[in-house]
Amino acid sequence: MKRPKLKKASKRMTCHKRYKIQKKVREHHRKLRKEAKKRGHKKPRKDPGVPNSAPFKEALLREAELRKQRIEELKQQQKLDRQKEQEKKRKLETNPGVKLSKVEPVKEEFGHCKTKNKAISGKPSSKKSYCQELKKVIEASDVVLEVLDARDPLGCRCPQVEEAIVQHGQKRLVLVLNKSDLVPKENLENWVNYLKKELPTVVFKAATNPRDKGRITKYVKVKKKAAPFKSKVCFGKEGLWKLLGGFQETYGKAIQVGVIGFPNVGKSSIINSLKQEWICNVGVSMGLTRSMQVVPLDKHITIIDSPCFIVSPLNSSTALALRSPASIEVIKPMEAASAILSQADTRQVVLKYTVPDFKNSLEFFTTLAQRRGLHQKGGTPNVEGAAKLLWSEWTGASLGYYCHPPTFWTPPPYFNETIMADMKCGFNLEELEKNNAHSIKAIRGPFLANSILFHSSGLTSGIIEGKDIHEVVPKQKEKEEEENKEDMNSDQEIVNNEIDEKSSDMSPAEETWEVLPEESTAGEQSTRSFVLDKVIQEDDAYDFSTDYV
Numbered sequence: 001m002k003r004p005k006l007k008k009a010s011k012r013m014t015c016h017k018r019y020k021i022q023k024k025v026r027e028h029h030r031k032l033r034k035e036a037k038k039r040g041h042k043k044p045r046k047d048p049g050v051p052n053s054a055p056f057k058e059a060l061l062r063e064a065e066l067r068k069q070r071i072e073e074l075k076q077q078q079k080l081d082r083q084k085e086q087e088k089k090r091k092l093e094t095n096p097g098v099k100l101s102k103v104e105p106v107k108e109e110f111g112h113c114k115t116k117n118k119a120i121s122g123k124p125s126s127k128k129s130y131c132q133e134l135k136k137v138i139e140a141s142d143v144v145l146e147v148l149d150a151r152d153p154l155g156c157r158c159p160q161v162e163e164a165i166v167q168h169g170q171k172r173l174v175l176v177l178n179k180s181d182l183v184p185k186e187n188l189e190n191w192v193n194y195l196k197k198e199l200p201t202v203v204f205k206a207a208t209n210p211r212d213k214g215r216i217t218k219y220v221k222v223k224k225k226a227a228p229f230k231s232k233v234c235f236g237k238e239g240l241w242k243l244l245g246g247f248q249e250t251y252g253k254a255i256q257v258g259v260i261g262f263p264n265v266g267k268s269s270i271i272n273s274l275k276q277e278w279i280c281n282v283g284v285s286m287g288l289t290r291s292m293q294v295v296p297l298d299k300h301i302t303i304i305d306s307p308c309f310i311v312s313p314l315n316s317s318t319a320l321a322l323r324s325p326a327s328i329e330v331i332k333p334m335e336a337a338s339a340i341l342s343q344a345d346t347r348q349v350v351l352k353y354t355v356p357d358f359k360n361s362l363e364f365f366t367t368l369a370q371r372r373g374l375h376q377k378g379g380t381p382n383v384e385g386a387a388k389l390l391w392s393e394w395t396g397a398s399l400g401y402y403c404h405p406p407t408f409w410t411p412p413p414y415f416n417e418t419i420m421a422d423m424k425c426g427f428n429l430e431e432l433e434k435n436n437a438h439s440i441k442a443i444r445g446p447f448l449a450n451s452i453l454f455h456s457s458g459l460t461s462g463i464i465e466g467k468d469i470h471e472v473v474p475k476q477k478e479k480e481e482e483e484n485k486e487d488m489n490s491d492q493e494i495v496n497n498e499i500d501e502k503s504s505d506m507s508p509a510e511e512t513w514e515v516l517p518e519e520s521t522a523g524e525q526s527t528r529s530f531v532l533d534k535v536i537q538e539d540d541a542y543d544f545s546t547d548y549v
Contacts, residue, residue: 056351058450059351059352059353059354060354063354066398069398126290127310129290129291130290130307130308130310131310131463131464131465133290133292133306134161134260134306134307134309134464135464136292137258137259137260137292137304137306138161138164138165138168138171138258138260139168140256140258140304141171141256141257141258141304142171142172142251142255142256142257143171143172143173143174143244143247143255143256143257143258144165144171144172144173144174144257144258144260145174145175145176145257145258145259145260145270146158146161146162146173146174146175146176146260146261147176147178147259147260147261147266147267147270148175148176148178148261148265149178149179149262149264149265149266150177150178150179150180150182150183150188150191151179151182151183151400151401151402151454152322152401152403152454152456153175153177153191153195153403153405154403154405154406154456154458154459155319155322155323155403155456155457155458155459155460156261156262156265156323156460157459157460158262158309158459158460158461158462159412159414159459159461160461160462160463160464161260161309161462161464162412163412163414164464166414166415172200172247172423172425172426172427173199173423174199174200174201174243174427175195175199175200175201175202176201176202176204176240176270177191177192177195177201177202177203177204178204178205178206178265178266178269178270179205179206179265179266179397180203180204180205180235180236180440180445181205181235181443181444181445182397182398182399182400182401182445182446183400183401183402183445183446183451184402184445184446184447184448184451185440185443185445186448187402187403187404187448188203188440188443188445189440190404190405191405192436192440194405194406194409196429196433197409197411198411198412198415198420198423199420199423199424200243200423200424200427200429200432201436202236202243202432202435202436203235203236203239203435203436203439203440203443204235204236204237204240204270204439205234205235205236205439205443206234206266206269206270206272206273207233207234207269207272207273208266208269208282208397234273235439235442235443236435236439237273237274238435239431239432239435239436239438239439240274241274242428242431242432242435243428243431243432243435244257244301245300245301246426246427246428246431247426247427248300248301251426253300254299254300254301254302255300255301255302256302256303257301257302257303257304258303258304258306259271259303259304259305259306260309261308261309262308262309262311262323262460262462263286263308263309263323263324264286264395264396264397266397267289267305267306267308268280268281268282268288268289268305269282271295271303271305274297274303275295275297275303279295280293280295280305286308286324286395289305289306289308290307292304292305292306292307293305309323309462309463310462310463311323311324311460311461311462311463312461312462312463315457315460315461316339317335317336317339318339318340318342318343318457319457319460320336320339321336321337321339321340321391321394321395322340322394322395323460333384333387333388333391334365334383334384334387336387336391337361337365337386337387337388337390337391338361338387340390340391340394341361341364341390342361343454343455343456343457344401344452344453344454344455345452345453345454346358348451348452348453349364349452352452353368353371354371355367355368355371362383365381365383365386365387365390366381366383366386368389369381369382369383369385369386372386372389374386374389399452400445400446400450400451400452401451401452401453401454402451402452402453402454403453403454403455403456404453412459
């Protein structure tokens with residue numbers, strides 16, 4: 001027999017009960033309003049800001065602004081990552097049989113170059129392809145623009161590449177001082193006067209604004225138009241245009257201009273500024289350009305983007321930390337950041353990062369981690385995170401520091417008066433000097449007191465031939481093995497010294513054992529064995545932990 005279905009309780013109530021509930025609710029709300037009125041409404045306190053009398057006011061405001069920029073950049077990067085993930089999911093949904101790792105043609109929304117996933121992978125074998133692409137750019141170019149970071153121009157010059165350009169013959173080499181807005185004007189003028197003795201030098205400030213870059217879509221086979229260029233003001237563009245246009249008229253035919261340089265000097269940003277479109281991929285990370293890319297500027301001038309130079313591992317640790325895209329993986333972050341910190345002026349670093357005086361790099365990174373809120377589990381300062389933060393700031397395009405040019409000018413061994421005269425032939429140097437003076441006047445650089453003085457390590461050696469990449473690495477390993485052997489020998493010497501010290505502090509029983517004469521009878525030999533057993537027992541029962549207290 002079926003069980004009868006129970007009826008649900010009705011929610012209906014009498015009007016008397018309903019009105020009574022509403023009355024109680026109104027009384028409760030009235031009571032709460034009265035209590036709030038007695039307490040008074042606490043308005044949120046307005047931030048008074050940093051008072052003018054506070055020390056390091058400019059540094060504090062600058063730090064707050066940098067923190068705000070980092071948060072915005074992080075949000076933008078997370079947004080781009082989400083968009084990329086969505087594109088990958090859509091691709092898998094449309095073509096479930098196709099795997100993304102096997103897709104060879106990779107086209108960018110704003111670029112025209114084709115690269116393969118093999119070139120994208122950051123393996124050491126890709127360094128050979130970098131050298132091959134760089135050779136192609138140098139051979140195909142009539143004019144080569146070597147882009148230098150104005151904060152350390154001498155450290156951004158590669159003697160091996162410059163010598164290769166000179167040996168090719170009939171090629172012009174021009175130096176471009178990019179990021180000129182990050183150094184004081186006096187220092188910029190001194191560097192221009194120093195470099196123009198060798199080669200034509202152009203003052204430049206590329207227009208960079210990652211927020212207007214838009215979305216870069218990979219694995220898209222449809223060719224799309226480049227996005228309009230909307231970013232900050234560019235300086236030096238007219239001077240560089242006139243310099244190349246004048247040389248093209250003198251040359252009498254269409255020319256090709258190659259852009260070369262170390263990573264993160266702004267090669268692709270210069271091309272985007274000249275073209276006024278987002279043609280080349282740019283970003284904060286090093287080594288984004290992995291193959292040559294041809295961009296026509298007009299009917300007579302074509303510009304070629306190239307991958308960065310390969311830094312030789314025989315350079316100093318400072319040069320490796322600043323110029324090598326894989327330095328943060330090869331070298332430990334603490335070592336790379338400490339090498340950079342050792343070449344900077346200590347007093348200006350203290351003012352810039354608003355930290356107290358420090359004795360060594362570990363103390364500085366500990367204090368910096370506490371100030372920036374970088375902590376590990378348990379509340380201990382994240383020293384490695386602080387080192388990575390300093391490394392990223394010094395290799396990025398926001399921190400202002402400068403180097404003094406050498407006191408005496410000495411040309412490199414591969415340059416002589418004839419070669420330098422040939423390099424300047426065909427260019428209107430008087431007009432270039434006027435344009436440089438106008439650009440320096442228009443650029444708003446930092447004050448000398450707000451910048452950090454950096455001691456340059458000189459020219460940075462590079463690798464051009466792909467076969468030299470395997471020859472240089474074993475040498476470095478041999479050096480490391482020799483250093484390890486020396487360390488082992490030194491450790492062995494320390495152990496031997498400790499053994500000698502322990503042997504000098506022998507027990508009385510051991511002394512009696514040594515005093516016994518060599519010639520002895522059978523009874524004396526048994527006595528010796530008894531004493532020896534006694535000594536061994538005492539040594540086994542001895543607590544060795546007291547020696548280390």
